Amino acid sequence: MTNKMGLTLFTAGLLSAAVLFAPCTPSVAQERSATSTEFSAQQGKKDDKRKVVAPRRAQPRVVAPQRTAPRVVAPHRTAPRVVAPQRTAPRIVAPQRTAPRIVAPQRTAPRMVTQPKVTPRVITPRGTRAVTASRLRGVPARGAGRTVIRGQNYSAWRSGYRVRRGSGWRTFVALSALGAIAIGANEFYPYAYVSAPEPYCEGLTEDGCELMWQEVETLEGDVVNQCVAYCPWQ
Numbered sequence: 001m002t003n004k005m006g007l008t009l010f011t012a013g014l015l016s017a018a019v020l021f022a023p024c025t026p027s028v029a030q031e032r033s034a035t036s037t038e039f040s041a042q043q044g045k046k047d048d049k050r051k052v053v054a055p056r057r058a059q060p061r062v063v064a065p066q067r068t069a070p071r072v073v074a075p076h077r078t079a080p081r082v083v084a085p086q087r088t089a090p091r092i093v094a095p096q097r098t099a100p101r102i103v104a105p106q107r108t109a110p111r112m113v114t115q116p117k118v119t120p121r122v123i124t125p126r127g128t129r130a131v132t133a134s135r136l137r138g139v140p141a142r143g144a145g146r147t148v149i150r151g152q153n154y155s156a157w158r159s160g161y162r163v164r165r166g167s168g169w170r171t172f173v174a175l176s177a178l179g180a181i182a183i184g185a186n187e188f189y190p191y192a193y194v195s196a197p198e199p200y201c202e203g204l205t206e207d208g209c210e211l212m213w214q215e216v217e218t219l220e221g222d223v224v225n226q227c228v229a230y231c232p233w234q
Contacts, residue, residue: 118179118180120179120180120181120182120187120188121179121180121181121182122181122182122183123181123182123183123212124183125183125202125210125212126202127202127203128202128203129203129204130203130204131203131204131205131206132149132150132200132202132203132204132205132211133147133148133149133150133203133204133205133206133209133211134147134148134149134205134206135147135205135206135207136156136191136192136194136205136206136207136209136229136231137191137207137209137231139156139157139158139191139192140158141158141159142158142159142160143157144156144157145157145158145192147194147205149194149196149200149201149211150200152196152200154194154195154196154200155194155195156192156193156194156195156229157192157193157195158175158191158192158193159174159175161193163195163224163226165224168220170218170219170220170222170224171218171219171220172193172216172217172218172219172224172226173216173217173218173219175190175191175192175193175228176190177217178190178216178228180230181210181212181230183210186232187232187233188209188210188230188231188232189230189231189232189233190228190229190230191209191229191230191231192228192229193216193226193227193228193229194211194227194228194229195227196211196227197227198213198225198227200227201213201227205229205231207231208231208232209229209230209231209232210229210230210231211227211228211229212227212228212229212230213225213226213227213228214226214228216228
Protein backbone atom coordinates (compact mmCIF):
# COMPACT_ATOMS: atom_id res chain seq x y z
CA MET A 1 0.00 0.00 0.00
CA THR A 2 2.87 2.36 0.87
CA ASN A 3 4.73 1.58 -2.39
CA LYS A 4 1.62 2.27 -4.37
CA MET A 5 1.17 5.62 -2.81
CA GLY A 6 4.88 6.46 -3.37
CA LEU A 7 4.68 5.49 -7.03
CA THR A 8 1.61 7.60 -7.53
CA LEU A 9 3.30 10.61 -5.96
CA PHE A 10 6.37 10.07 -8.10
CA THR A 11 4.30 9.90 -11.25
CA ALA A 12 2.46 13.05 -10.33
CA GLY A 13 5.76 14.81 -9.76
CA LEU A 14 7.06 13.81 -13.18
CA LEU A 15 3.94 15.04 -14.86
CA SER A 16 4.22 18.34 -13.14
CA ALA A 17 7.82 18.75 -14.19
CA ALA A 18 6.97 17.89 -17.76
CA VAL A 19 4.27 20.49 -17.83
CA LEU A 20 6.57 23.15 -16.42
CA PHE A 21 9.55 22.55 -18.68
CA ALA A 22 7.78 21.78 -22.01
CA PRO A 23 4.83 24.08 -22.46
CA CYS A 24 5.09 24.19 -26.23
CA THR A 25 5.13 20.45 -26.88
CA PRO A 26 1.80 19.19 -25.74
CA SER A 27 2.12 15.91 -27.59
CA VAL A 28 5.22 14.91 -25.70
CA ALA A 29 3.61 15.84 -22.46
CA GLN A 30 0.52 13.90 -23.38
CA GLU A 31 2.59 10.89 -24.32
CA ARG A 32 4.50 11.07 -21.12
CA SER A 33 1.32 11.43 -19.25
CA ALA A 34 -0.22 8.46 -21.00
CA THR A 35 2.94 6.46 -20.44
CA SER A 36 3.00 7.37 -16.80
CA THR A 37 -0.64 6.51 -16.41
CA GLU A 38 -0.21 3.18 -18.06
CA PHE A 39 2.86 2.49 -16.00
CA SER A 40 1.04 3.35 -12.90
CA ALA A 41 -1.82 1.07 -13.82
CA GLN A 42 0.52 -1.77 -14.60
CA GLN A 43 2.45 -1.19 -11.42
CA GLY A 44 -0.77 -1.17 -9.52
CA LYS A 45 -1.86 -4.46 -11.03
CA LYS A 46 1.51 -6.02 -10.16
CA ASP A 47 1.25 -4.78 -6.66
CA ASP A 48 -2.25 -6.12 -6.39
CA LYS A 49 -1.18 -9.53 -7.63
CA ARG A 50 1.96 -9.63 -5.56
CA LYS A 51 0.59 -8.30 -2.34
CA VAL A 52 -1.88 -10.68 -0.75
CA VAL A 53 -2.53 -9.55 2.77
CA ALA A 54 -3.60 -12.33 5.10
CA PRO A 55 -6.21 -11.39 7.67
CA ARG A 56 -4.53 -10.29 10.78
CA ARG A 57 -5.39 -12.29 13.86
CA ALA A 58 -5.44 -10.15 16.86
CA GLN A 59 -3.57 -11.59 19.77
CA PRO A 60 -5.68 -11.89 22.85
CA ARG A 61 -4.83 -9.14 25.23
CA VAL A 62 -3.60 -10.55 28.45
CA VAL A 63 -4.26 -8.11 31.17
CA ALA A 64 -2.14 -8.69 34.20
CA PRO A 65 -4.12 -8.40 37.40
CA GLN A 66 -3.60 -5.08 38.94
CA ARG A 67 -2.14 -5.39 42.30
CA THR A 68 -3.25 -2.76 44.62
CA ALA A 69 -1.51 -2.23 47.86
CA PRO A 70 -3.87 -2.74 50.76
CA ARG A 71 -5.17 0.47 52.10
CA VAL A 72 -4.17 0.90 55.64
CA VAL A 73 -6.65 3.03 57.42
CA ALA A 74 -5.47 4.45 60.67
CA PRO A 75 -8.06 4.11 63.43
CA HIS A 76 -9.98 7.23 63.90
CA ARG A 77 -9.24 8.45 67.33
CA THR A 78 -11.98 10.48 68.83
CA ALA A 79 -11.29 12.46 71.89
CA PRO A 80 -13.51 11.24 74.75
CA ARG A 81 -16.48 13.43 75.33
CA VAL A 82 -16.37 14.87 78.76
CA VAL A 83 -19.83 15.72 79.97
CA ALA A 84 -19.90 17.99 82.92
CA PRO A 85 -22.37 16.78 85.59
CA GLN A 86 -25.53 18.75 85.53
CA ARG A 87 -25.99 20.49 88.79
CA THR A 88 -29.56 20.88 89.85
CA ALA A 89 -30.44 23.11 92.68
CA PRO A 90 -32.00 21.09 95.51
CA ARG A 91 -35.72 21.41 95.70
CA ILE A 92 -36.80 22.73 99.03
CA VAL A 93 -40.30 21.70 99.91
CA ALA A 94 -41.85 23.65 102.68
CA PRO A 95 -43.62 21.41 105.20
CA GLN A 96 -47.32 21.46 104.76
CA ARG A 97 -48.95 22.78 107.81
CA THR A 98 -52.30 21.32 108.51
CA ALA A 99 -54.50 22.80 111.10
CA PRO A 100 -55.15 20.28 113.87
CA ARG A 101 -58.52 18.70 113.64
CA ILE A 102 -60.51 19.34 116.72
CA VAL A 103 -63.03 16.65 117.38
CA ALA A 104 -65.66 17.51 119.88
CA PRO A 105 -66.21 14.71 122.34
CA GLN A 106 -69.32 12.81 121.60
CA ARG A 107 -71.70 13.04 124.43
CA THR A 108 -73.66 9.93 125.01
CA ALA A 109 -76.40 9.75 127.50
CA PRO A 110 -75.45 7.36 130.28
CA ARG A 111 -76.97 3.98 129.80
CA MET A 112 -79.14 3.00 132.70
CA VAL A 113 -78.69 -0.64 133.49
CA THR A 114 -81.57 -2.03 135.41
CA GLN A 115 -80.80 -5.17 137.26
CA PRO A 116 -83.62 -7.63 137.48
CA LYS A 117 -85.12 -7.56 140.90
CA VAL A 118 -84.49 -10.78 142.75
CA THR A 119 -87.01 -11.77 145.34
CA PRO A 120 -85.17 -11.96 148.67
CA ARG A 121 -85.21 -15.16 150.66
CA VAL A 122 -87.44 -15.12 153.64
CA ILE A 123 -85.41 -15.96 156.77
CA THR A 124 -86.50 -16.64 160.32
CA PRO A 125 -83.47 -15.80 162.48
CA ARG A 126 -82.59 -18.22 165.22
CA GLY A 127 -81.47 -17.28 168.66
CA THR A 128 -81.78 -13.84 170.21
CA ARG A 129 -82.68 -10.61 168.41
CA ALA A 130 -80.57 -8.58 170.87
CA VAL A 131 -77.46 -6.54 169.96
CA THR A 132 -74.48 -8.85 170.40
CA ALA A 133 -71.78 -7.11 168.26
CA SER A 134 -70.19 -3.71 167.77
CA ARG A 135 -70.67 -1.55 164.68
CA LEU A 136 -69.79 -3.35 161.46
CA ARG A 137 -70.24 -0.71 158.78
CA GLY A 138 -66.98 0.94 157.83
CA VAL A 139 -65.08 -2.27 157.12
CA PRO A 140 -62.71 -1.60 154.16
CA ALA A 141 -63.66 -3.02 150.77
CA ARG A 142 -60.21 -4.61 150.46
CA GLY A 143 -58.40 -6.42 153.18
CA ALA A 144 -59.55 -7.32 156.71
CA GLY A 145 -61.61 -5.20 159.11
CA ARG A 146 -62.39 -5.72 162.79
CA THR A 147 -65.53 -6.31 164.85
CA VAL A 148 -66.27 -7.34 168.44
CA ILE A 149 -68.88 -9.99 169.27
CA ARG A 150 -69.62 -10.61 172.95
CA GLY A 151 -66.25 -9.21 173.92
CA GLN A 152 -64.30 -11.26 171.36
CA ASN A 153 -62.39 -9.73 168.42
CA TYR A 154 -63.02 -11.19 165.00
CA SER A 155 -62.00 -10.33 161.44
CA ALA A 156 -64.47 -9.10 158.84
CA TRP A 157 -63.86 -9.41 155.11
CA ARG A 158 -65.83 -7.88 152.26
CA SER A 159 -63.87 -9.62 149.47
CA GLY A 160 -61.32 -12.38 148.95
CA TYR A 161 -62.00 -14.20 152.19
CA ARG A 162 -60.24 -17.55 152.57
CA VAL A 163 -60.29 -20.19 155.31
CA ARG A 164 -58.41 -23.40 155.83
CA ARG A 165 -60.57 -26.50 155.72
CA GLY A 166 -59.05 -29.94 156.02
CA SER A 167 -55.89 -30.20 153.96
CA GLY A 168 -56.42 -27.06 151.86
CA TRP A 169 -57.70 -23.55 151.57
CA ARG A 170 -61.20 -22.57 150.54
CA THR A 171 -62.05 -19.21 148.89
CA PHE A 172 -65.61 -17.98 149.26
CA VAL A 173 -67.61 -16.59 146.35
CA ALA A 174 -68.38 -12.88 146.11
CA LEU A 175 -70.95 -11.57 148.59
CA SER A 176 -73.23 -10.42 145.77
CA ALA A 177 -73.71 -14.06 144.78
CA LEU A 178 -75.49 -14.77 148.07
CA GLY A 179 -78.55 -12.62 147.36
CA ALA A 180 -80.73 -10.60 149.75
CA ILE A 181 -82.81 -11.93 152.64
CA ALA A 182 -86.10 -10.74 154.13
CA ILE A 183 -86.83 -10.76 157.85
CA GLY A 184 -90.38 -9.67 158.47
CA ALA A 185 -90.99 -6.52 156.43
CA ASN A 186 -87.27 -5.59 156.24
CA GLU A 187 -84.72 -6.57 153.56
CA PHE A 188 -81.06 -7.18 154.31
CA TYR A 189 -78.12 -7.49 151.87
CA PRO A 190 -74.88 -9.45 152.36
CA TYR A 191 -72.22 -7.08 153.67
CA ALA A 192 -69.24 -9.02 155.11
CA TYR A 193 -67.83 -12.39 156.01
CA VAL A 194 -67.06 -12.68 159.75
CA SER A 195 -64.54 -15.13 161.18
CA ALA A 196 -66.71 -15.85 164.28
CA PRO A 197 -67.73 -19.48 165.01
CA GLU A 198 -71.35 -20.64 165.00
CA PRO A 199 -72.19 -19.97 168.73
CA TYR A 200 -71.15 -16.29 168.29
CA CYS A 201 -72.83 -15.81 164.89
CA GLU A 202 -76.25 -14.60 166.03
CA GLY A 203 -77.99 -11.40 167.08
CA LEU A 204 -77.64 -7.82 165.79
CA THR A 205 -74.78 -5.35 165.48
CA GLU A 206 -74.94 -1.80 166.86
CA ASP A 207 -75.68 -0.45 163.34
CA GLY A 208 -78.53 -2.92 162.69
CA CYS A 209 -76.85 -5.72 160.74
CA GLU A 210 -78.01 -9.31 161.18
CA LEU A 211 -75.53 -12.14 161.84
CA MET A 212 -76.39 -15.38 159.99
CA TRP A 213 -74.72 -18.83 160.10
CA GLN A 214 -75.22 -20.50 156.69
CA GLU A 215 -73.73 -22.65 153.96
CA VAL A 216 -71.63 -20.73 151.38
CA GLU A 217 -70.19 -21.99 148.11
CA THR A 218 -66.44 -21.75 147.44
CA LEU A 219 -64.50 -21.19 144.25
CA GLU A 220 -63.09 -24.68 144.63
CA GLY A 221 -66.59 -26.11 144.13
CA ASP A 222 -67.62 -27.31 147.56
CA VAL A 223 -69.87 -25.80 150.29
CA VAL A 224 -68.58 -24.54 153.67
CA ASN A 225 -70.50 -23.20 156.72
CA GLN A 226 -69.65 -19.55 157.36
CA CYS A 227 -70.84 -16.53 159.41
CA VAL A 228 -72.28 -13.78 157.18
CA ALA A 229 -73.39 -10.29 158.22
CA TYR A 230 -76.45 -8.89 156.40
CA CYS A 231 -77.07 -5.16 156.65
CA PRO A 232 -80.03 -2.93 155.68
CA TRP A 233 -79.66 -1.08 152.39
CA GLN A 234 -78.35 2.49 152.79
